[in-house]
Amino acid sequence: MYPATAADWRLLAQRRLPRFLFDYVEGGAGDEVTLAANVADFADIRLRQRVLVDVSDVDTRSQLAGQACAMPVALAPVGLAGLMARRGEVQAARAALAAGVPFTLSTVGICPLVEVVAATGQAPWFQLYMLRDRGAVRALLDAAWAGGCRTLVFTVDLPLPGMRWRDVRNGMAASGARAALLRARQVLASPGWVREVVIGGRPLSFGNLHQQVPDGRDLNAFKAWIDAQFDPGVTWRDIDWLRGQWPGKLLLKGILEVDDARAAVASGADGIVVSNHGGRQLDTAPASIAALPAIARAVGSQTELLMDGGVRSGVDVFKALALGARGVLVGRPWIWALAAQGQAGVTQLLAHWQRELLLTMTLAGVTRIADINPSHLITPQERP
Ligand SMILES: Cc1cc2nc3c(=O)[nH]c(=O)nc-3n(C[C@H](O)[C@H](O)[C@H](O)COP(=O)(O)O)c2cc1C
Structure with a gap:
């Protein structure tokens, strides 16, 4: 198969990855109601087709966090991405650079920031969780700044990791011999992945946290570290502290409520x-x-509004912009493409999305990203 859509990449990733890793990426919390709604709600939005508008010059270029982009899409931070393909974060960052979109490196990525910067000649966006050890946070911020990062994506929706039942079933979240055996069986069923990642992708440590969690293959040590270090006591006061520490762009990730969006603006976050x-x-x-x-109505004119969750195509990018986002982050689709075909896969995915965004703009009769607005959507009242 020549993969065309995110669903195609997903299928190829499923064939390649050990079950526990595929499900780690695939899964959501609880009964996965929100996970499904993220995708279904996009599909439910209807676009307004316009004809006989001059669309001979359509341009998908935009700016995200002050950075020029070929389209308003950034790769979302995904922990353990380097377990999906050999030096996974480097391959994806290279693809993002070539496509002209930002790449975000997760706190819990496999490749360290210095490796990503050396491979691409460009600093990515850096994602951070608040750790109990504020000295460690300070050190990570200093390293990010020294590495050239100027956009910090600070994740605020993970005071504790969610309950992802697939990880329990697959022994990903468990310790002990039985879980290890379960995972080993899944690994043995994925020889291509073992060759590429386990043997070819070393060292598999948590690049940015190598001092805290030396062995990235030890998922139990990783989990123990997360349990001990993620700080559920974080409040807006800590964001004030963070704002004082970080002179670059600060994006707060994980907001769903208007009141929290207003508080984010008041905290001095840039987006x-x-x-x-x-x-x-x-x-x-x-x-x-x-x-x-609702968040766009409340704070869209005061802050840079991005969104993520369920974006699966260039059409979805258009819909998010029409509903008030300046841009989107994409999570699982880039991981699927990376797992299936490495850098080339991510490159192909982004090329397809840019083409699809351009076509959507063309058929909706809008030639500039900044001109996409709610008038391009059929309202629920208009629907038959
Ligand atoms: C496997 C996986 C790992 C993730 N790891 C992180 C992370 O380390 N930091 C973070 O802020 N968000 C993380 N996220 C969330 C993504 O950044 C993003 O919000 C989400 O994937 C968007 O939804 P989508 O996958 O439907 O595009 C992760 C998501 C997945 C699927």
């Missing part, structure tokens, strides 16, 4: 990512695209 963490945290929370319009 907000409307997000439910890809349906991985509070199950039955609203789909991100459903939460977006």
Whole structure:
């Protein structure tokens, strides 16, 4: 198969990855109601087709966090991405650079920031969780700044990791011999992945946290570190502290409520990512695209509004912009493409999305990203 859509990449990733890793990416919290709604709510939006408008010059270029982009899409931070393909974050960052879109490196990525910067010649956006050890946070901020990062994506929706039952079933979240055996069986069924990642992708440590969690293959040590270090006591006061520490752009990721969006603006953040963490945290929370319009009405003119969750095509990018986002982050689709075909896969995915966004703009009769607005959508009242 020549993969065309996100669903195609997903299928190829499923064939390649050990079951526990595929499900780690795929899964959401609880009964995965929010996860499903993220995608379904996009599909439910109807676009207005316009004809005989001059669309001979359509341009998908935009700016995100002050950075020029070929289209208003950034790769979302995804922990353990380097377990999906050999030096996974580097391959994806290279693809993002070539496509002209930002790449976000997760706190819990496999490749360290210095490796990504050396491979691409460009600093990515850096994502951070608040750790109990504020000295460690300070050190990570200093390293990010020294590495050239100027955009910090600070994730606020993970005071504790959500309950992702697939990880329990597959032994990903468990310790002990039985879980290890279960995972080993899944690994043995994926020889291509073992060759590429386990043997070819070393060292598999948590690049940015190598001092805290030396062995990235030890998922139990990783989990123990998360349990001990993620700080559920974080409040807006800590965001004030963070704002004082970080002179670059600060985006707060994981906001779904208007009041929280207002507080984010008041905290001095430069932007907000409307997000439910890809349906991985509070199950039955609203789909991100459903939460977006009210937040756009409340703070859209005062802050840079991004969203993520369920974006699966260039058409979805258009819909998010029409509902008030300046841009979107994409999570699982880039991981699927990476797992299936590495850098070339991510490159192909982004090329297809840019083409699709351009075509959607063309058929909707709009030639500039900044001109996409709610008038391009059929309202619920108009629908038969
Ligand atoms: C496997 C996986 C790992 C993730 N790891 C992180 C992370 O380390 N930091 C973070 O802020 N968000 C993380 N996220 C959330 C993504 O950044 C993003 O919000 C989400 O994937 C968007 O939804 P989508 O997958 O439907 O595009 C992760 C998501 C997935 C699927």
